[in-house]
Amino acid sequence: MLLTASIARRPLFMSAIITILLNTLALPSWSQRIPRVEWGFQNDNDLYLLNRQDQYYTNGLLLSVHRAVDSLRLSQHEANRVWGIYGGQQIYTAYTGQISEIEEVDRPITAYLFLGADLSRYYTDESVLQLNVELGTIGRSALGRQAQESIHKAFNLYDISGWQYQLENAFGFDIGAKYARLLYRGGEWFDLTAQATGTLGLHHTNVAVSPVFRVGRINPLYATALFSGRLQSRRTNVANELFFYIRPQVSWIAYDATIQGGLLKQNKGPVVLEPNRWILSKQVGVVYARHAFTFNLHYTFNTKESPHMFFRHQYGSLGLSYRY
Numbered sequence: 001m002l003l004t005a006s007i008a009r010r011p012l013f014m015s016a017i018i019t020i021l022l023n024t025l026a027l028p029s030w031s032q033r034i035p036r037v038e039w040g041f042q043n044d045n046d047l048y049l050l051n052r053q054d055q056y057y058t059n060g061l062l063l064s065v066h067r068a069v070d071s072l073r074l075s076q077h078e079a080n081r082v083w084g085i086y087g088g089q090q091i092y093t094a095y096t097g098q099i100s101e102i103e104e105v106d107r108p109i110t111a112y113l114f115l116g117a118d119l120s121r122y123y124t125d126e127s128v129l130q131l132n133v134e135l136g137t138i139g140r141s142a143l144g145r146q147a148q149e150s151i152h153k154a155f156n157l158y159d160i161s162g163w164q165y166q167l168e169n170a171f172g173f174d175i176g177a178k179y180a181r182l183l184y185r186g187g188e189w190f191d192l193t194a195q196a197t198g199t200l201g202l203h204h205t206n207v208a209v210s211p212v213f214r215v216g217r218i219n220p221l222y223a224t225a226l227f228s229g230r231l232q233s234r235r236t237n238v239a240n241e242l243f244f245y246i247r248p249q250v251s252w253i254a255y256d257a258t259i260q261g262g263l264l265k266q267n268k269g270p271v272v273l274e275p276n277r278w279i280l281s282k283q284v285g286v287v288y289a290r291h292a293f294t295f296n297l298h299y300t301f302n303t304k305e306s307p308h309m310f311f312r313h314q315y316g317s318l319g320l321s322y323r324y
Contacts, residue, residue: 140169
């Protein structure tokens with residue numbers, strides 16, 4: 001009798017345990033630990049277009065780590081503040097990775113290796129100010145040839161050629177700023193933001209303006225993955241996001257060292273060109289973000305960066321981040 005009763009109680013006991021576990025997993029996100037640190041990874045590559053294209057801005061890698069500032073340091077009108085460091089490499093080639101003659105170089109060949117720090121301030125009126133300073137180099141010291149050869153060997157791609165025509169080494173720094181402000185929000189599924197960016201330095205000097213349209217499950221600008229705001233200074237819960245966005249942009253280019261060579265260099269390289277002063281671009285993408293993870297996939301379509309280029313350029317970007 002006792003044995004029978006014990007066996008009978010076991011299903012009830014297991015059912016109770018399973019119920020507790022399911023309820024724990026289903027608890028709202030405010031019961032979870034609020035993340036304070038975020039690690040990020042982004043890769044840019046024209047192969048994401050699935051059209052066998054391999055040209056111009058052919059590969060980019062960005063690694064970053066960010067941390068939320070303690071709420072005691074916020075000003076009266078700030079909703080959030082995040083700072084971080086980042087580094088990466090961008091590789092630029094001509095219209096093909098197989099160049100045999102210097103006359104074929106329609107865009108200067110180089111890489112840009114960089115390390116930077118940034119600070120983002122998010123305000124209660126849903127405006128965002130982001131500042132950054134960046135140190136970098138172009139030329140052989142940027143290790144573009146070694147990186148591209150390694151990638152092609154790892155994925156069994158074609159043999160590359162043409163790096164003997166790359167730009168000369170040039171070190172420098174840039175400072176940049178981005179300002180965004182909400183213009184309109186239609187309920188909880190659509191909004192329109194105006195954005196302006198500017199960079200001044202030895203490698204890049206430019207300004208750009210763009211509207212940003214978001215459609216889907218969106219958060220305020222001080223808590224959205226689109227502006228890297230999911231870390232929170234005030235330890236408040238951030239809702240999940242899933243939205244599509246489009247960002248048409250017009251840019252004015254004063255100087256681009258990846259096309260014109262080092263600003264302070266006399267011998268800039270075997271092939272240097274002038275950039276187009278005005279560039280139009282369009283970025284379309286999708287963002288999915290929840291408590292610990294963010295996934296971002298977008299495509300960028302640019303007009304020609306230089307009048308000497310044979311083609312316009314487009315590429316895809318894949319971004320992942322983890323918070324804890």
